Amino acid sequence: MKEPMTETKTLPETKARTTGEFIHPDKDHFLSEENPFEAMMSRFDVAVKLLNLDAGLYKVLRNPEKQIIVSLPVMMDSGEVEVFTGYRVLYSTVRGPGKGGIRFDLGVTLEEVKALAAWMTWKCAVVNIPFGGAKGGVICDPLTMSMGELERLTRRYTASIIETLGPDSDVPAPDVNTNERVMAWIMDTYSMHKRHTVTSVVTGKPLEMGGSAGRREATGRGVMLMTRESLKQMGLPLRGAKVVVQGFGNVGSITAELLQEQGARIVAVSDVSGGVYNDKGLDIADVIQWREAHRYVSGYPKAQALTNDELLVLPTDVLVPAALENVITSRNAKDIKAKVIIEGANGPTSAAADEVLDKKGVVVVPDILANAGGVTVSYFEWVQDRDGYFWTEDVVNSRLEEIMVRSFDNVLAVSKRYKVNMRIAAYTTAIERVAAVHRLRGMYA
Ligand code: NAD
Numbered sequence: 001m002k003e004p005m006t007e008t009k010t011l012p013e014t015k016a017r018t019t020g021e022f023i024h025p026d027k028d029h030f031l032s033e034e035n036p037f038e039a040m041m042s043r044f045d046v047a048v049k050l051l052n053l054d055a056g057l058y059k060v061l062r063n064p065e066k067q068i069i070v071s072l073p074v075m076m077d078s079g080e081v082e083v084f085t086g087y088r089v090l091y092s093t094v095r096g097p098g099k100g101g102i103r104f105d106l107g108v109t110l111e112e113v114k115a116l117a118a119w120m121t122w123k124c125a126v127v128n129i130p131f132g133g134a135k136g137g138v139i140c141d142p143l144t145m146s147m148g149e150l151e152r153l154t155r156r157y158t159a160s161i162i163e164t165l166g167p168d169s170d171v172p173a174p175d176v177n178t179n180e181r182v183m184a185w186i187m188d189t190y191s192m193h194k195r196h197t198v199t200s201v202v203t204g205k206p207l208e209m210g211g212s213a214g215r216r217e218a219t220g221r222g223v224m225l226m227t228r229e230s231l232k233q234m235g236l237p238l239r240g241a242k243v244v245v246q247g248f249g250n251v252g253s254i255t256a257e258l259l260q261e262q263g264a265r266i267v268a269v270s271d272v273s274g275g276v277y278n279d280k281g282l283d284i285a286d287v288i289q290w291r292e293a294h295r296y297v298s299g300y301p302k303a304q305a306l307t308n309d310e311l312l313v314l315p316t317d318v319l320v321p322a323a324l325e326n327v328i329t330s331r332n333a334k335d336i337k338a339k340v341i342i343e344g345a346n347g348p349t350s351a352a353a354d355e356v357l358d359k360k361g362v363v364v365v366p367d368i369l370a371n372a373g374g375v376t377v378s379y380f381e382w383v384q385d386r387d388g389y390f391w392t393e394d395v396v397n398s399r400l401e402e403i404m405v406r407s408f409d410n411v412l413a414v415s416k417r418y419k420v421n422m423r424i425a426a427y428t429t430a431i432e433r434v435a436a437v438h439r440l441r442g443m444y445a
Contacts, residue, residue: 245268
């Protein structure tokens with residue numbers, strides 16, 4: 001790719017490009033503990049038992065509504081035609097249009113897209129926004145493609161799944177290796193086919209063409225709010241609380257910045273290059289400046305260096321994994337010293353690790369609640385596009401806060417009612433909501 005993508009994406013940098021550790025994940029090496037569909041389904045099954053869900057509905061909810069596989073011929077810059085495989089899975093549209101990102105990655109599989117689409121279904125239901133869950137992906141290596149090739153691939157993918165897309169049926173967003181530029185191409189392609197401009201067909205767009213104020217910061221803001229609410233529940237002050245953040249991209253750096261604003265002491269942060277630690281607290285604005293100048297946090301002079309493995313087991317009040325999935329597993333869960341884990345990333349904790357953390361009394365605010373700030377402001381973007389009336393950033397932030405705090409309180413109440421951890425409570429809340437709509441709508445069978 002000749003121009004860097006800058007927003008709401010997980011774009012590996014030079015080191016990763018050379019080692020290929022992100023864009024060539026070796027699926028064969030994934031332990032079943034780390035398989036995303038298994039991780040999701042093991043929690044789903046526990047929640048379903050608690051709810052005593054009837055067998056028919058269980059079967060419906062375990063299966064995606066629609067799975068699309070498309071072959072995408074693209075003219076490469078060399079003049080040769082390459083054919084890529086693309087997927088779009090609509091897991092559930094019972095509560096509203098499918099909602100979920102599109103990732104461009106060599107590691108994309110249908111299984112993974114299916115799991116991520118299910119995850120989106122539960123996430124939208126936990127925060128009670130009127131969307132179902134979807135996800136898309138194209139198997140490609142965007143880091144070796146030119147902007148022209150990426151644009152042609154994006155437009156062909158959009159045209160190939162156009163029947164499913166639409167503000168009332170399926171609304172994509174950015175995900176790994178896609179960003180607001182890609183969303184702009186999707187919006188344009190869709191609009192050209194429809195013969196009029198349809199901004200609400202995607203979210204995560206540039207502000208100039210129907211994006212929402214506050215969307216870039218929304219996930220980190222939600223993580224900050226969930227940290228605040230958890231500590232409040234535990235009777236711990238946020239002011240002075242020790243915080244460790246893994247991942248210093250969109251979610252991690254904004255979370256760190258906002259928590260520092262609230263008086264927390266951010267003692268360590270990391271990225272793919274490694275971590276930096278200062279027990280007196282890091283100046284996050286200064287670390288961000290260093291990262292902007294040097295690309296990575298490592299080498300930051302006013303701190304000690306440490307590895308990502310060491311960072312995860314530091315003594316701290318709060319640990320925010322905000323990088324990748326499966327970083328807290330049965331391998332290191334017993335060594336975690338944090339009192340509370342707020343999952344900024346999707347799927348950072350395996351089901352086996354959950355058991356260990358539960359026994360140790362570590363509170364985990366799960367991804368489908370903790371990082372739902374992003375999809376919530378995506379919902380606000382869709383609402384604003386459909387209204388043609390745009391809100392100020394203050395309005396966006398205060399409505400986000402209202403939804404996140406209410407969702408936290410709901411999940412906490414469910415966790416107390418069923419005597420389960422916050423993750424199972426979040427799944428239970430979500431599945432109960434999706435199941436309720438299925439019952440009301442009835443079965444068209
Ligand atoms: P990003 O690309 O902006 O940042 C990712 C960060 O993780 C980078 O600092 C990168 O260097 C670091 N990283 C990568 N590999 C690492 C490793 N092995 N060890 C430590 N750090 C590593 O991505 P992002 O948008 O901040 O997303 C981070 C996570 O949050 C992902 O799991 C994503 O799915 C999830 N998420 C993001 C959003 C959003 O709105 N951006 C919303 C919901 C969930």
